[in-house]
Amino acid sequence: MTLVAEEVRIDVPVSGAPRRSVLTRLVARLGNGVVQVVLALVAVFWLVPVFGLLIASLRDESANTANGWWTVFTKPAELTLANYAELVANQAVWQSFLNTFYIAVPATVLVVVLASLASYALAWIEFPGRETLTVVVVGLLVMPIQVALIPVAKLFGALGLFGTITGVVLFHVAFGLPFAIFLLRNFFTGIPRDLIEAARMDGATEWVIFKRVILPVAKPAIASLTIFQFLWVWNDLLVALVFADQDSAPITVALRAQLRQFGTNIDMLSTGAFLSMVVPLAVFLVFQKYFVQGVLAGSTK
């Protein structure tokens, strides 16, 4: 599925008497103005909550307790980076920020590598049961992770993986695979057969075809998958809540602990929340095209 970003303008056909057409055009133009205003308001409506959080994170505790973030328009001098300095100085929060990378990067790399390999086999190598396997993968797309929490916790306990970053990563990889395979397999099957057959005629091994033919062509799909999977893991709370301990906790889990500790102390909470959002927002703004495509393709997840 590709996102078509080009604009489609609806032109009211000019027909009938000229007087009517002028009127129709006037109404259309007026209506268009209303649409512009409404959509602008909707966009503002969508931005205000995030903007409020950002401002709250940039004001100290006394300012936040005294009045709302919107007073920043009259008192811009209240803005300060003190909350961020304090949060980053907090060893537990800083460690959790790093942990989020230690979890998200390997979980993303592993999913991309394992899913590319499996997708190649499902798309281009004939073997018995291929059809069934593909259908199983499609079925697993919507599997709720709750189903696996208790059994995998037991399994990790027995293997000594419970409470470790490795355990969290492995769980994310397993539950990221169905979507990843689904997305890449769809893309791989779209690659012209001639390309692969020609390589086979030349005596290329499957590994060489995968590396030299498939991967270079599949770059956009792999980019979408990478962005999607990275954000998915980065934003996770539930998996880490169950499988990580205090030392391996990512930022969402650490902030959740702060939430219980601080209660409604919005200056620290908003700062922590915004810190956790910085990476996803940056990734989103830089790679938005790939991310949107990934989400659309992975809508079933």
Place this chain on the structure above:
Amino acid sequence: MRLRPNVDAAPGRSPRQAIPFLLPALVLLAALVLYPLVFSLIRSFFDASGDEFVGLRNYVDTFTDPRTLTAFRNNVIWVVVAPAAVTGIGLILAVLTERIRWATAFRLVLFMPMAISLFASGIIFRLVYDEAPNQGVVNAVVVGVHDMFSPASQYPGARPRDGYAATEAGFASIRPAQAGDTISLPLIGYSPQDVPPQALPASPPAAGTGELRGVLWLDVSLGGRAGAVDPTERGLPGIAVEAVRDGQVVARTTTGDDGRFTFPDLGAGGVTVRLPAENFTLPFRGLTWLGASLITPVIISSWIWIMTGFAITFIAAGLSAIPRDALEAARVDGATEWQVFKRVTIPLLSPVLLVVFVTLVINVLKIFELVFVIAPGSVQSEANVLALQMWQVSFGTGGDQGAGSALAVILFLLVAPAMLFNIRRFRRERS
């Protein structure tokens, strides 16, 4: 796996070559997804310790536990309201964005919440719906609008020191007064700092024949005498005072800057002096959004904020795939824009809308973080949903993995129709 001899001359036709490509992924899927599914199913028939087979008891307990039933009820509300709302809003906005030049920017803004964690979104909406009107923007707006139509009282929380009974209409004197009396009415429960600047020092008026006079002042000063007018104490201007006889208000006046008030023509007989309640009503503080009654709608609204961008983008992609010819043909036939939308666009778009809707339903069934973060601890049981209840029962306060497994299986069964929907769609697209 059935192994065939390599019948094809072409290399790469051997099924055996698939094994190294597939094995790593399959091992992980089998160990961490498929095996757990079977394990959870079996585990759900055993008790909390896992030693004793209890048959269906975990399921029976689940369907009789009030907390779980609340979670079920909320899940039903979610499924009925949220996906339809997002699909509808998404459709309207997707159609409207076709009319503007900055459609890409608009979709980008609305898509942005998808990039951030549900946890962070939860914090965002905790702030948005904060109860205090000087913290939460929603209550700030609600209070602002409310005060525009019904202004706040001047002396919230102030009350007479003694001798007055609190009634629905206000503070009424216990003993009746009549013309010729002077009333000394000390108020407390209000900060001297909040007294209006025009207030003058209070002094009791002299008695006047035929008139009921009095002074109303703030009886709060350091080292002052209770119930007596001290030099630093000021009168309270602008307070309404009523004289009531037989339940009827016979006269009404307002205190001056020195706190004095006068009823000139009361006639014969005693009256009750009453200070109407509207003088002292506490300021309107907005709605308790994060309280028990509004918590689920509030969380749903935050989910709408998150998911609408997805719906718009998906539906917009579907809209652009509609052949322009079909729309033009309808317009040439004289159809209005609304008719074109209803008769041509919607039917052609319905497969896309169905996919969006099903996707949203799956998403809703797995709702966990938003409830976990937005609902304060005290109302979490009221906002509970199955996915959260499963975590609570298994890992939170419950610690009962038998019951937790039963909930996991129920969750799986609820998602199973979507699984079949996906498989059927996949099969159809291939053929």
